[in-house]
Amino acid sequence: MKSIGPVLSVLIALVAIWYGATVWMNSGWTYDQAERKGLTPSFSEVVQDTMNQKRPRLPAPHQVAEELWKTTVEKKVTSKRSLVFHGWITLRATLMGFALGTALGIALAVAIVYSRVMEMSVMPWAVISQTIPIVALAPMIIVLSSSIGIEDRNVPKAIISAYLCFFPVLVGMVKGLRSPDAMQLDLLRTYGASGITSFLKLRLPTSVPYLFTSLKIGIAAALVGTIVGELPTGAIRGLGARILIGDQFGNPMMIWSALFAAAILAGALVTILGIVQNITLKRMGMAQ
Amino acid sequence: MTSVIQATDLALTFQTNDGPVHALKDINLEINKGDFVSFIGPSGCGKTTFLRVIADLEKPTAGEVTVNGVTPEQARKARAYGYVFQAAGLYPWRTIAGNIKLPLEIMGYSKADQAERVDRVLELVELSGFGKKFPWQLSGGMQQRASIARALAFDADILLMDEPFGALDEIVRDHLNEQLLQLWKRTNKTIGFVTHSIPEAVYLSTKIVVMSPRPGRIADVIESPLPKERPLDIRDTPEFLEIAHRVREGLRAGHADD
Known part of the structure; x- marks a missing residue:
């Protein structure tokens, strides 16, 4: 809880900069309007106007907060205008992708740690896979999956999300499974332990701290993947779709509130994983 | 006396980028059942390597070693030792x-x-x-x-210990040495013990193997005349000091050709 002070000061500074930018970016429109009406507004009138425009270039923080409030608390969660509804759509695909990506990442890591051939052949491709811009790949995955007859819109989104999230899990787990030192492995050798035994009794438990670090990066990547996957689908549901629609209809409040909803969702997911990590590592006697 | 560990003309050479390193050369040693054998010598004398060869954690490049009459690998698979x-x-x-x-x-x-x-x-x-x-x-x-x-x-009848108390302070070490002797007496195990410390080696062992580096070889083997019952203050007796002196001589001789 010691971090609350610094975090709050940064937050206050950010909000202050944001308000400053709101005045600066929206005042052009205010002056245009005033000129048409033949008025010369005072500075305080200008400031007031920039904070409350219907279609501002940059909405003020309180406008975004108000929009967030209206689209979450004041709307039924089943409504198409509710961010909870859209957030759930995105979350579902994210969790599917996260599960898929984590499973793939762990499986590949095990293969790489135990097989030199796998390491030589798979690892470079895993690295290359992450250099391809996901925005270029996403439409292809969507087209391909619909052309092979997958009706469920969640599947291509989950695949894109898994594509981004398997890599940190793979890298972290390779490092984690290799983290037992030579002495520990020698000890198991003196017991005549089999490969599978030393995997289950030593390598897997020692890799747990590495796994959690990777999972936290992975789940954030999975959420980004899902949102990117929602952009080119012409989807009408999900946070990505809200951002796209807001852009097309010139509704900045919609974009910004969806953006914040995504950030809050990512923060919540990472926090939950962090709590699980703390509890698990404490119980395993490995807390830092 | 039954022989538990027997090394004959044992050698181990590591191939490194700087040329071969002779970790062990011409090692001949016999360890009997119930012996407490210490291996002492400076870094690089091969004492740990020898212990690891006995434990089948390293393979010798020449010569032969048997544990309980079989190869170290068979002994390891038969769970013949604790490390x-x-x-x-x-x-x-x-x-x-x-x-x-x-x-x-x-x-x-x-x-x-x-x-x-x-x-x-x-x-x-x-x-x-x-x-x-x-x-x-x-x-x-x-x-x-x-x-x-x-x-x-x-x-396991054999206990192999690679500087087990090396990272502990002197007071704790003394206490653990005493305990280890008690334990050895009660269990009648054969113990191979690697150490840097002359007093520790003399206090614990029935047989002290003094080793020297480059190439790692045995400089001296001392059969200790000390009784099995050893209180800590045995370390102030003339017999104890005499053995310690001989160990020191052996270590110095090993360094003479440097």
Whole structure:
């Protein structure tokens, strides 16, 4: 809880900069309007106007907060205008992708740690896979999956999300499974332990701290993947779709509130994983 | 006296980028059942390497070594020895009892047998009542005792110890040395013990193997005339000092050609 002070000061500074930018970016429109009406507004009138425009270039923080409030608390969660509804759509695909990506990442890591051939052949491709811009790949995955007859819109989104999230899990787990030192492995050798035994009794438990670090990066990547996957689908549901629609209809409040909803969702997911990590590592006697 | 470990013309050469390193050369040694053998020498004399060869953690490049009359590999698979490393290496996610059970689980002992053995070895290393504690709750010396208990839990006749007390302070070390002698007397194990410390080697051993580096070889083998019963103050007796002197001479001779 010691971090609350610094975090709050940064937050206050950010909000202050944001308000400053709101005045600066929206005042052009205010002056245009005033000129048409033949008025010369005072500075305080200008400031007031920039904070409350219907279609501002940059909405003020309180406008975004108000929009967030209206689209979450004041709307039924089943409504198409509710961010909870859209957030759930995105979350579902994210969790599917996260599960898929984590499973793939762990499986590949095990293969790489135990097989030199796998390491030589798979690892470079895993690295290359992450250099391809996901925005270029996403439409292809969507087209391909619909052309092979997958009706469920969640599947291509989950695949894109898994594509981004398997890599940190793979890298972290390779490092984690290799983290037992030579002495520990020698000890198991003196017991005549089999490969599978030393995997289950030593390598897997020692890799747990590495796994959690990777999972936290992975789940954030999975959420980004899902949102990117929602952009080119012409989807009408999900946070990505809200951002796209807001852009097309010139509704900045919609974009910004969806953006914040995504950030809050990512923060919540990472926090939950962090709590699980703390509890698990404490119980395993490995807390830092 | 039955011979437990026998090395004949043993040599081990590591191939490195800077050319071959002769870790062991012309090693001939016989260790009898119930012996407490210390290996002492400066860094690079091959004492740890020799212990690792006996334990089948390294393969010799020439010569022969037998453990209980068979190859080290067969002996390892027959679980003929317990190995204690310099670091305790306990698993932080297991309790002390859980750590001691590790080899027992791997070797397939029954649950009841496991519990009974854990109690027995905890008592041997004077850690009764600490079974439910986690490693981080114990001091360094206690952790090392737990790791010795782990090596004793299964029925290996040979205990190989690679500088087990090297990382501990002198007072703890004295205490553990005393305990180790008690334990050796009670269990009648054959112990191979690597150390840097002359007093430790003389105090513990029935046989002291003095080694010298480049190439790693045996400089002297001293059969200790000290009785089996050894209180700590035996270290002030003339017999003790005489052996210590001979060990020091052996170490110096090994360095003369540097």
